[in-house]
Amino acid sequence: MTMLDTTHDASLQSWVPSANAADTDFPVQNLPFGRFSPKDGAQTMRIGVAIGDQILDLRAAGLADSDDMHTLMSAEASERQALRSKISQGLRLGSAQQATWANALIPMAQATLELPCEIRDYTDFYTGIHHATAVGTLFRPDNPLLPNYKWVPIAxxxxxxxxxxxxxxxxxPSAQTRNPQExxxxxxxxxxxxxxxxLGVMIGIxxxxxxAIPIARAQQHAFGLVLLNDWSARDVQAWEYQPLGPFLAKNFASTISPWIVTMEALAPFHAPWTRPAGDPQPLAYLDDASHRAHGAFDITLEVFLQTEKMRETGLAHERLSSSNYRDAYWSVAQMIAHHTVNGCNLRAGDLLGTGTQSAPEPENAGSLLERTAGGRNPVTLKNGEQRIFLQDGDSVTMRAHCEREGFRRIGFGECEGTVLPARS
Amino acid sequence: MTMLDTTHDASLQSWVPSANAADTDFPVQNLPFGRFSPKDGAQTMRIGVAIGDQILDLRAAGLADSDDMHTLMSAEASERQALRSKISQGLRLGSAQQATWANALIPMAQATLELPCEIRDYTDFYTGIHHATAVGTLFRPDNPLLPNYKWVPIAxxxxxxxxxxxxxxxxxPSAQTRNPQExxxxxxxxxxxxxxxxLGVMIGIxxxxxxAIPIARAQQHAFGLVLLNDWSARDVQAWEYQPLGPFLAKNFASTISPWIVTMEALAPFHAPWTRPAGDPQPLAYLDDASHRAHGAFDITLEVFLQTEKMRETGLAHERLSSSNYRDAYWSVAQMIAHHTVNGCNLRAGDLLGTGTQSAPEPENAGSLLERTAGGRNPVTLKNGEQRIFLQDGDSVTMRAHCEREGFRRIGFGECEGTVLPARS
Known part of the structure; x- marks a missing residue:
């Protein structure tokens, strides 16, 4: 577990005024990393840190030698913490850096936010047991949760x-589908x-x-977390997924949020990792005392929908569900330990998805498939529209934040994506 | 289909003597691309073309501006053909380039062969129907070939x-496994x-x-083919693969051959693409007349094994099986058309595996799982050793070549890998 230090003090304020707003995702206690291109087009992609509604350009502030995010991400933990400390101190109210760093700030509104790094290998886990059970029931009514689920962090x-x-x-997307009567x-x-x-885990080291990476050191290999929308075509998935898993059902698009919230920023929001009574205890390579004490994270996750009609009538996104990453069956550290137990090598820029994070109750499911019980119970929106699955023009936004008594709330920003009509 | 031109003339000879040997994989009619590092260590990775037992350094020969293989691979077909023509002419007996290009040659024995390009996304198909049927019988005796197999190029x-x-x-590799009695x-x-x-298809454009890439243009997006050994841990696979497919069973190592044999070099070895009588015809996006006429490739594939004991007693690799890529159920063009039909974007450097290519008869199966009928019928080697699955110290070599009356035989070089004992 990352240690708490002065960068986590709730009392810290920044000389960037928007970072002190109660509702910002990016107070000086957060300091997530990302890449951006200034909209004036004069410069190439840069790396920066979000602070309120501004971005601190790391190279312009003298904090990075290059704009290579993989290099920054793969630095040793002590280096990463030193950089965080330096950025935190420089952005605090009364900092001596204010005069020079003010020139390294660019308003987020004047930048195009890019993928936070080049994504190398992408692995998607299946750590949400409520999701796995609900989806399993739809695909295999007799056999919802397979015998390996409680042993293997499936991915x-x-x-x-x-x-x-x-x-x-x-x-x-268009692809082969086959309805039962066809x-x-x-x-x-x-x-x-x-x-x-x-959520997506961005690998650093x-x-x-x-x-193999042992469970005790696994979390050090995570650089931070992003939001991830793993768009899925359920009819395509049902027809193609046997015997080798999903393919065209998932690979047309996946969306992540632009800011990597670091493991250091998340340090105050660790939670005990537990197993429900009666479930098997994990094998030793997936378990240790420190992991039990701190292996989970308390992160609130939310999904919002805005239909085309809502957009046209000026209605904001409407919340569909809320869940918490604390409920995941397998943790960040367990995903990393499992992924590498066979010697598989991870690299900076690899992305590990957590799988859908649904709350136990169906109305807080993290996908429409579950939310509507496979299409049987439509969701009715406040304006009277109904959804079984997504319609053209629908915009889906995901958000996440961490709150804990005595600490400043931090957020993940937005992960938004929009469905365009199929091409003819 | 790529047109035949003078680069395919069987009568062509090279001023590089080893390229004229009857048994070379790399005559002047082949000209595969790869990357290498000179063993003297003075230079960084370069790109080159194999010719006999030599490598032509493309930048030293003035044929490339950089050592970026992705740029070379993603050139338009006409540019690629022009480059092939230029290299072919320069390496022919009597070429005016001989004097200067001789300085751009490096003996293969003095170079370390590298991955032929940085691999971006890797997709593995399942196009060998004899393999799919044999493996399906072992994993699902009642249901060997699933209903989607003859419709969907599964991947x-x-x-x-x-x-x-x-x-x-x-x-x-070590991983979770569970024996039936446990x-x-x-x-x-x-x-x-x-x-x-x-085989692996290296994507160019x-x-x-x-x-979506239409079937008629699909093959233009393939830069060339390599050999691919998709090492697999069958006990791991059996325990983990439901419901999302293989993971740790396959991701510890995969080996490819160092030279990309281009689609241009393979042009003489196209074959008609056919469906067995009674099988469904493919959907329109996977089918057209030209594809039926030329969509397959006649490529002989072989697997050889050398055990540690054979190595110690001076015995060469022994051939275990031979099959032909002509027998694949789905072709290169069909893999590309299917992969992109939903809008999924391919990039230069993507690798598409064909899946295991087994001949119809069990003794020419492309994996031990099939060859030994799931471990029931051990393979006996000439020195009396037996194998059900691979043992520590085993070296597996794959080779491939194309032969056709009136054309020069071309080969793929070697794809070799060795199993080390598990780490304690």
Whole structure:
């Protein structure tokens, strides 16, 4: 567990006024990293830190030698903490750096936020047991939770090329689907387009091929977390997923938030990691005392929807559900320890999705498939519109934040994406 | 289909003597691309073309501006053909370039062959129907070939970080496995380590997200083919693969050959693409007349094994099986058209595995799982040793070549890998 230090003091204020607003996701206690391109187009992609509604350009502030995010991410923990300390001190009220760093600030509104780093391998886990059970019931009514679920942090490899940053727009995908009454599959636009509410772990320090990362050190290899929307075409998935797992059902688009909230920023929000009574205890490579004490994270996750009609009538996004990452069956450290136990090498810039994080109750499910019980119970929005699955023009926004008595609230910013009509 | 031109003339000879040897994989008709580092260590990684037992350094020969293989691979077809023509002419007997290009040659024995390009996304298909049927019988005796197989070119996303080049050595992986008589899984070294004989398609020209690649143009997006050994831990796979597919069973190591044999070099070896009588015809996005006429490739594939004992007693690799890529159920063009039909974007450097290519008869299966019928019928080697699955110290080599009356034989070089004992 990362130690708490003065960068976490709730009393800290910044000389950037917007960072002191009660509702900002980016107070001086957060300091998430990302990449941006100034909208004036004169400069190439830069790396920066979000502070209120501003971005501190790290190279302009003399805090980085290059704009290579992988290098920054793969620094040793002590270096990362030193950098965080330096940034925190420089952005605090009364800092001697204010005069010079003020020139290294760019308003977020004048920048295009990019993917926070080049994504290398993308792995998607399945750590939400409420999701796994609910989806399992729909795909395999007799056999919802398979015998391996409580032993193995189940995962599959995903597609990196189609991962976009918040603001991503994608065409409704077409692929083969086969309805129960049909003799043969048909190529057509998906009729069961869904979102999946996930967090993504951005790997910082990698490991050499053959070297398993022990659970005790696993979290040091995580650089931070982002929000992840793992868009899914359920009808495509149902037809294609046997025997090798989802493919075209998931690889047309995945959206992440632009700011990586670091493990250091999340340090106050650790929670005990527990197993429900009666469930098997994990194998030793997935378990230790420190992990039990601190292995989970208390992060509130929310999904919002804005239909085209809502947009046209000036209605803001409406919240569909809220869940908490504390409820995940497998933790960040367990995902990393499991992924590498066979010697598989992780690299800076790898992304590990947590899988859909649903709350135990169906109305707080992290996907429409679960929320509507496979399409049987439509969601009715405040303006009277109904949804079973996503319609063209729908915009889905995910948000996350951490709150704890005695600490400043920090947030993840937004992960938004919009469905465009299928191409003819 | 790529047109034949003078670069394919069987009568061409090279001023590099070893390229004219009857048994070379790299005559002047082949000209595969790869990357290498001179063993003297003075230079960084370069790109080159294999010719006999030599490498032509493309930048030293004035044929490339940089050592960025992705740029070379993503050139338009006409540019690629022009480059091939220029290299072919310069390496022919009597070429005016001989005097200058002789200085751009480096003996292969003095170079370390690297991955032919940085691998971006890796997708592994399942196009070998004999393999799918044989493996399906072992995993699901009642239901070997699932209903989607003859409609969907089944695939899953694989792991890029652990792909190595021929010569790769890896530790026997440990992971959770659960034997039938056990109450709980155990973390232990795999007892059912296998190889899988595949070809890999290296993508050259990518596509923009949202743009499906039509079957008629699909093959233009392939830059060339390599050999691929998709090492697999069968006991790990059996325990973990439901419901999202293989993960730790495959991501510890995959090995490819160092030279990309281009689609231009393979042009003489196209074959008609056919469906067995009674099988469904593919959907329109996977089918057209030209594809039926030329969509397959006649490529002989072979697997060889050398045990530690054979190595100690001076015995060469022994051939275990031979199959032909002509027998694949889905073609290169169909893999590309299917992968992108939902708008998924491919990029230069993506690798698409064909899945295991087994011949119809069990003794020519492309994996030990099939070859031994799940471990029931051990393979007996000439020195009396037996194998059910791979043992520590085993070296597996794959080779491939194309032969056709009236054309020069071309080969793929070697794809070799060695199993090291599990780490304690």
């Amino acid at each position: 599959y490899h995903g597609r990196s090329s189609s991962i976009g940053v918040s603001g991503q727009k994608f065409f409704r 003799d043969a599959p048909v190529l057509r636009p998906t009729q069961r387009l869904d979102y999946e509410l996930e 990698g490991n050499v091929s053959g070297d | 899953y996303h694989g792991r890029s970080s652990s792909i190595g080049v021929s010569g790769q050595k890896f530790f026997r 109450d709980a899984p155990v973390l232990r070294p795999t007892q059912r380590l296998d190889y899988e004989l595949e 990518g596509n923009v997200s949202g743009d």
